[in-house]
Amino acid sequence: ASTGASRAVPLLSPAEVDRAVDGDEAVLVEGDRVGYGDRLRVLVRRTDRGPVVLAATSVTAVDDPLRLVRAALLVGLPLLLLASTAGVWLTVGRTLRPVEQLRAGAEAVTAADPSRRLPVPAAEDEVRRLAETLNGMLDRLEAGGARQRAFVADAAHELRSPLAALRTVLEVALVHPDPEGPEPTLRTASEEVLRMARLVDDLLLLARLDAGASPARGAGRAQRVDLAEVVRELVPDGVVLHLSPAPVVADPDALVRVVRNLVDNAVRHAASTVTVTVSAGEHVELLVDDDGPGIPEQERSRVFDRFHRLDSPRTRDAGGTGLGLAIVRELVAVAGGTVGVEESPAGGARLRVQLPPAPG
Known part of the structure; x- marks a missing residue:
């Protein structure tokens, strides 16, 4: 056990050896029985051949490192926790700083200054993508607000x-009464009232479409309709027809409004001839051709805008409201189709509507 311990005195008695072997654990004994000044931890093992092997070490040699570790933990652990807390606080603060900047930027965006945008962080991370997405949303909101203000104006x-x-x-009429009676004045007033009523009806229809409602109050649900029959019943005399059966699934009232608006537009601008063609294939197609002045290519993408006017002879006359083609675009989109404008073989404009065919 020690160079200073007595080698003549046994460390354990035979009975203690037996108990230590049977218990298979270390035994604590006083070191003074062998001339050692500290308690000893003794481990006893019996070999296969019988001799007993004793190993002893000072309890102090084991306890001192444990006390040292305990003292280090008592002092170091609070310091470690404090340093970790400070590190986490700094890291979280640095991470959330771009979010706070986004919040401040969002607060600065007002109706009085809709052009302001959120700051975009330099780091390529989720916060940057969020800022870019929100700025895109603000762009769309600003554009929508501008369109709404222009529409109201x-x-x-x-x-x-x-x-x-x-x-x-x-x-x-009040200052200079017509000697022929009030009929001419009333007729003129009635025409202006009807024009104003058509405009109000068109505005209400567009408002319902913008809100996702049905094109008309009390309108039925989409049903199977032959577009050729709708055209045959609506077009006035003098319009050239080329019709083939073309069933579609759509709101009948919406189809009537689409055909009427397209044909009325073509009749107003045609020089002499309007041709309507309905055919069925991969798509159900409605073509309305006129031989008027046509629509310039650079204006074709804008001709369906609300109240849009062309700087050409094909301007809106007193018979229209400036909303007919805008209504056509919205109604065709609700039916799942598309509408476009191109040059007509007759020399004027061709408006092409494509709708999904009815199944079966």
């Missing part, structure tokens, strides 16, 4: 025109 202008004409007619 155009609608007010268009409503003001028939109101001003009606007011003028009535004021003139």
